[in-house]
Amino acid sequence: xxxxTQPISMDSYEGQEVNITCSHNNIATNDYITWYQQFPSxxxxxxIQGYKTKVTNEVASLFIPADRKSSTxxxxxxxxxxxxxxxxxxxxxxxxxxxxxxxxxxxx
Amino acid sequence: xAGVTQTPKFRVLKTGQSMTLLxxxxxxxxxxxxxxxxxGMGLRLIHYSVGEGTTAKGEVPDGYNVSxxxxxxxxxxxxxAAPSQTSVYFCAxxxxxxxxxxxxxxxxxRLTVL
Numbered sequence: 001x002x003x004x005t006q007p008i009s010m011d012s013y014e015g016q017e018v019n020i021t022c023s024h025n026n027i028a029t030n031d032y033i034t035w036y037q038q039f040p041s042x043x044x045x046x047x048i049q050g051y052k053t054k055v056t057n058e059v060a061s062l063f064i065p066a067d068r069k070s071s072t073x074x075x076x077x078x079x080x081x082x083x084x085x086x087x088x089x090x091x092x093x094x095x096x097x098x099x100x101x102x103x104x105x106x107x108x
Numbered sequence: 109x110a111g112v113t114q115t116p117k118f119r120v121l122k123t124g125q126s127m128t129l130l131x132x133x134x135x136x137x138x139x140x141x142x143x144x145x146x147x148g149m150g151l152r153l154i155h156y157s158v159g160e161g162t163t164a165k166g167e168v169p170d171g172y173n174v175s176x177x178x179x180x181x182x183x184x185x186x187x188x189a190a191p192s193q194t195s196v197y198f199c200a201x202x203x204x205x206x207x208x209x210x211x212x213x214x215x216x217x218r219l220t221v222l
Contacts, residue, residue, distance in 0.1 A: 034210075043112075043198045043213025044151070087150060097167070098143070098151040 009103040018075045022088030033071045036087045112214035121189045129184040131199030139202045140182035144195040189221045
């Protein structure tokens with residue numbers, strides 16, 4: 001199973017774009033990259049998933065370089081409500097592992 | 109649809125007591141998972157199931173047992189609770205898509221073992 005490395009915590013201000021990078025050097029050919037968001041006292045919630053290049057949805061964008069050894073979650077114009085823990089997962093089918101995540105703190 | 113529900117929401121046990129946590133999903137998902145989350149930590153997989161009647165061990169299975177007698181339910185049992193099992197327990201379910209499946213999580217059960 002591919003291991004992921006992401007920053008423990010980040011601070012940003014309202015209205016800024018936030019980029020969280022995840023390193024996954026031993027990603028396998030079949031593995032997808034998935035990001036989840038978790039608010040206090042709640043279960044994680046799926047944000048976005050990709051395999052290569054760029055994926056965008058109404059919440060975020062996911063950038064994956066050609067070698068797929070890293071990925072970047074981009075949150076445009078964050079608000080206070082985006083304060084949460086963000087998990088980067090790499091895996092395929094049922095074989096995924098949640099790491100410790102990145103604790104994102106948005107300041108007014 | 110209720111999605112994924114967990115019963116109970118809170119529970120306090122004494123060391124050595126037993127209990128069962130119930131997870132139910134109404135999305136007809138094949139896969140179901142039990143995780144635990146300790147303060148400041150990510151989620152660690154305890155057991156999971158890829159279909160009715162099947163179960164498999166995750167990262168931290170010791171001290172827990174599971175059963176998946178019905179597709180919509182996944183039970184997590186603690187036969188003899190220990191203080192180290194104080195944690196928040198999350199259940200999740202997913203539908204195999206041939207890629208990396210989106211997991212849908214329940215609200216969690218906060219368990220304290222004294």
